[in-house]
Amino acid sequence: MAPRVACRTVCVVALLLACLGCIEPDNTGNSVDPNARLDGTMQGPNFRKMKNKLLPQFAGNASAALEEHGVEIRRDEQGRIIGINCRDTEITDAHLERLKPMIRLERLDLESCHYITDKGMVHLPAVRSLRRLSLRGTSITEAGLAHLQGMELVSLRIPESLRTDIGLQHYLRAIARRSRFHLDGWQITDAGLGHLQELVGLQSLSISDVPITDAGLAALLELSELRSIGLRNLAIGDAGLVHLARLSSLNQLVLIRTGVTATGIQSLQAALPNCRIVVVY
Template sequence: LYYAEQIGDGALVAMREWKQLRHLNLRGTKVTDAGLAQLAGLPIESLDLGFSLFTDNGFDHLVNLPKLKSLAVGGNKITDTGIHALRMLPDLLELDLSGMQRTDSGMWGATITDKGIETLDSLTKLESLKVHGGKFTDAGFVKLTRLKNLRTLDIGDTQLSAKGLAALGNFGGLDTLSLTDAKRIGDDAIPVLSALKTLRWLDVSGTAITPEGIKSLKAANPSCQILSGEETTRKSP
């Protein structure tokens, strides 16, 4: 149902009888918080509500999905208030809060501050976390100390600096890291990033890391694929 804009709450009424439903993609639809009540008790493991009409009020319905492991709700009008309810979903493995929705009436996305990011530390089973564009600071991010299972992390387009990246050492086996457009990340972050020996993919495009810094990163972790934005520049005529 991906970006099927004609799909709204009425379609969810029929889904109440889909007792074997495991994966549901409602991204870009007109589904609202109220409609989610129809999904209560279904064995849904993966749910994408990104860029829909989901708000903070919708989180109350998600606790009625006992099998939920993967959730995407980016590009919606959600705040720390809604994020707080995620503590009721301790078995989440994947969480995507990224993206901005643009419509004729305006633009919005998840507004995650330090209070919200700290709440996520309770989701200790998380393997993938995407909070691109979050409004949290170094002070909030460094309080993430319990996400030991995290493998994929997107903290691009945030206000994090090298000081905040110190928290990355808490994530034992980080494999994929995106810092795209995190403007405050510069060469002073090289020591922290170089210490992440499990990294296999790193995107620092749009950061303040210099070409010399990129060389240092590659020397520290030769097996890691590092994207810096220079790849596109070289290919341009």
């Protein structure tokens, strides 16, 4: 009987300590919630590695919490965090909320972090110093991308599934104002090109491998400061050049593997005598 009493006593003591917050209770259940870790109330993917860590210490140290998940952290000479590489780790939306106090954070790589969803995007605009963000391989949708509006990001990488008409609109509203822009491989329609008017002051535009038609080029007329255009691997022809002929500010046009003809180019050159036109069939 004595061993049973001793065992019962140990269990009672452990339960009391858990209730007081001194230790996390051991839960060996197989079901895990990937979107909980920081408040200690639920399990995360790395629960078994974390369960011996004191809850108060974990909750109070954001960088320690991230590093526990294999995150690489870069600091400046004063020890302030300026870069976080979370690529291919099991961090969650809850971890992103802990980034708010990092007032010097400039770069955040969340590539292949599958537990990052739209809920996590809500926290990123609060990190006002953030300039470079990679979201490839995350689980965000177009709705999550919309939360990034006004962040003025210098670099933004998004999942392939978001390279759509609506995705482009949200993308352009999240990036910083720029004079040059390259639209490559996006699955957008003619209507999607209309979102380029978000780029106020755009002077150089390159479009390649995008499923647009002649009609879509009419959207470029809204870009009054456009000086240079490059079009490659597009299903456009002479009908599209009619729209470009109205861009009086244009001084350079490069057409590579499109459907334009020599006749169409001659007409365009006559309409834009000061524009240098290069064609590669």
